[in-house]
Amino acid sequence: MRIAIFGSGAMGTVLGAFLNKNGLEVVLIDSYAEHVKALNEKGAHIIGCVDMTVPVKAILPEQMEGKYDIVFVFTKQTSNAEALPKLKNFLNEDSIVCTLQNGVPEYSVSEYIGGNRTVGGTVLWGATFISPGVSEVTQDVTCGDNLFDIGEIDGKITDRIQKVAAVLEHMGPVCIVENLMGARWSKLILNSCMSGMSAVTGSVFGDVLNNLKASACLGLIASEIIEVCTAAGVKFEDVMGMDMKDWGWTATYDDYELSQRCFRKFYADKRTAKASMLQDLEKGKKTEVDMINGFVVEQGKKYGIPTPFNDIAVKVIKGIENKELPLSMDNLKFFDIPDFKA
Numbered sequence: 001m002r003i004a005i006f007g008s009g010a011m012g013t014v015l016g017a018f019l020n021k022n023g024l025e026v027v028l029i030d031s032y033a034e035h036v037k038a039l040n041e042k043g044a045h046i047i048g049c050v051d052m053t054v055p056v057k058a059i060l061p062e063q064m065e066g067k068y069d070i071v072f073v074f075t076k077q078t079s080n081a082e083a084l085p086k087l088k089n090f091l092n093e094d095s096i097v098c099t100l101q102n103g104v105p106e107y108s109v110s111e112y113i114g115g116n117r118t119v120g121g122t123v124l125w126g127a128t129f130i131s132p133g134v135s136e137v138t139q140d141v142t143c144g145d146n147l148f149d150i151g152e153i154d155g156k157i158t159d160r161i162q163k164v165a166a167v168l169e170h171m172g173p174v175c176i177v178e179n180l181m182g183a184r185w186s187k188l189i190l191n192s193c194m195s196g197m198s199a200v201t202g203s204v205f206g207d208v209l210n211n212l213k214a215s216a217c218l219g220l221i222a223s224e225i226i227e228v229c230t231a232a233g234v235k236f237e238d239v240m241g242m243d244m245k246d247w248g249w250t251a252t253y254d255d256y257e258l259s260q261r262c263f264r265k266f267y268a269d270k271r272t273a274k275a276s277m278l279q280d281l282e283k284g285k286k287t288e289v290d291m292i293n294g295f296v297v298e299q300g301k302k303y304g305i306p307t308p309f310n311d312i313a314v315k316v317i318k319g320i321e322n323k324e325l326p327l328s329m330d331n332l333k334f335f336d337i338p339d340f341k342a
């Protein structure tokens, strides 16, 4: 079986290192030439909850050859239009492409490589790209917690999704979900809220939680997503046993407190993590905000639901991308939040 990771930056390097270390032969494909060179010459160096260097084979996209049986997509969604048509040339009719990107990427990936080949999943850990060949895993992936929720778009438990799970289990626990879209929308809450506010303020997750206004915005962004997702007829998957509907806050102080408790519980061990959108801003790159908060705004329009907080998050993040705004807590001034005193 030929297995590849297409896009081996922060996340793909960590996945590739674990899969290769635990007995699979998985090729890492990436367009960053210096990184590919370092991976081949020195191995994938993973820091964070582990410190390991794993010999891996890495190639540039133009070095791809033959057909791959299973491909994990870990490029940014912003690269899909350019990258995925090229990937298609290296797939059989029954190749499986599992997108692990953030947002709700399955429909876009299906368009480029075929719905018959596409499965997907949410990733419940994070990573930061440090330097060529080196990636830091930003939470403990060795403690036995579930690392991936994967599934078919139509929710069927197929042989091929079990095959994909068996591969990912070489890194850690995997859950096959019958409600992939529910898992996607639950993760969309995490990314639109915490990754959104981390990018808006230029802060790690702990600093967002420590700032009263930034932290209040989390619940306001969440409540818009809850409304839109409900209108779309998708049922959220629970996260760490929590009902995602508890994460939103619109009116009462009790709602506010419940919402804050959810965010604090989920992010307790992730306070030093940095959203991948923030990592992109720091590198002067375009972010995936159109596919995260922007996706909520787009779906809100479709269902006639206003999404002002997601809308501001998109505008601020684009302002930072375009160098019109600083990467700073000062950007909180654009968010007009309700009074939330007891």
Ligand SMILES: NC(=O)C1=CN([C@@H]2O[C@H](COP(=O)(O)OP(=O)(O)OC[C@H]3O[C@@H](n4cnc5c(N)ncnc54)[C@H](OP(=O)(O)O)[C@@H]3O)[C@@H](O)[C@H]2O)C=CC1
Binding pocket: 006, 007, 008, 009, 010, 011, 012, 029, 030, 031, 032, 033, 061, 074, 075, 076, 077, 079, 082, 083, 100, 101, 102, 103, 123, 125, 126, 127, 128, 129, 275, 276, 288
């Ligand atoms: N970082 C995190 O904590 C998490 C990220 N995610 C999601 O995972 C996905 C990947 O994120 P992350 O690893 O942080 O992103 P990175 O930007 O670190 O990695 C993406 C890699 O893909 C490479 N790439 C771009 N275009 C191509 C191409 N045409 N062919 C092959 N490789 C290409 C990039 O190279 P180059 O630098 O040259 O552009 C880069 O090395 C995103 O969708 C993100 O939202 C999900 C959970 C957590």
Ligand SMILES: CC(C)(CO)C(=O)C(=O)O
Binding pocket: 102, 123, 124, 125, 126, 127, 190, 191, 194, 195, 273, 274, 275, 276, 277
């Ligand atoms: C780090 C993590 C897991 C945040 O929830 C993430 O998905 C991201 O920022 O892209």
